[in-house]
C-alpha cells in the first residue's frame with residue numbers, strides 16, 4: 764500500500780496517504796499538509812519511502828511519520844509537550860509542533876551534531892518553521908536521546924525514530940501520567956513498534972504493534988580526530 768501513495772507534490776502525497784487509509788485523522792492530515800517534505804529531503808521528497816540524509820540516517824517514510832502521529836494523537840493537544848528522539852531531518856519534529864499549536868513545545872534530540880544542524884536548517888526554510896523556532900515551540904538539542912531530556916520533562920508524548928535495544932526506562936520515567944511513548948524495539952533481529960502508555964495513576968501498559976525497519980538507536984559516535 765505504501766508505494767501507491769507517492770505523489771508529484773506534498774499535497775498529492777498526503778491526499779494519497781489519506782485515500783489509502785494511511786492517514787485517518789484530519790488533524791494529522793492538516794499538519795502534514797502544512798509541512799513541505801521537500802524542505803527536509805531533496806531526494807524524492809514526495810515518494811512514500813525513506814530517503815538517506817547522511818551520517819547513516821534516513822528520513823523515515825511518510826506513512827511511518829503518519830502512523831507515529833496517529834498513534835500519539837490523543838496526547839498531542841494544544842499546549843502538549845513532546846520529545847522527538849532521533850530527530851534526523853527535523854521533519855517529524857516540525858509536524859509534531861504543528862499538532863500541539865498553540866502553546867505546545869517539541870524538543871527534537873539527535874546525537875549527531877550535523878543532523879541537529881540539518882534539522883534546524885530545514886525547519887528554518889519555511890516561515891512557519893522559523894516562527895516555531897523563534898518562539899521556542901521547537902527546540903533542537905544534541906545529546907544521547909536514550910536518556911531522554913530531563914530539563915524539559917515530563918512529556919505528554921515521546922517519539923523514538925530509531926530502533927532501540929530495550930524500552931529505556933529513562934524515557935518511560937519522563938512521560939507524564941497520562942502519557943504515551945512510541946518506540947521501535949529490536950528483539951532477535953526483528954523490529955516492532957511498541958506503544959507504551961502511562962495512565963493517570965502511573966500504571967504502565969505495553970502493546971506490541973507492527974513490524975518495521977529503522978536505523979538503530981546507538982552509542983554516540985566518538986568525535987573524529
Ligand code: SAH
Nearest residue numbers: 820822823849851852873874908924980981
Ligand atoms: N525521525 C527522523 C529519523 C532519522 S533516522 C526523520 O524521519 O528524519 C534516526 C536518527 O536517530 C538518526 O538521525 C540518528 O542520528 C539518531 N540516533 C541514533 N541513536 C541516537 C541516540 N542514542 N540519541 C539520539 N539520536 C540518535
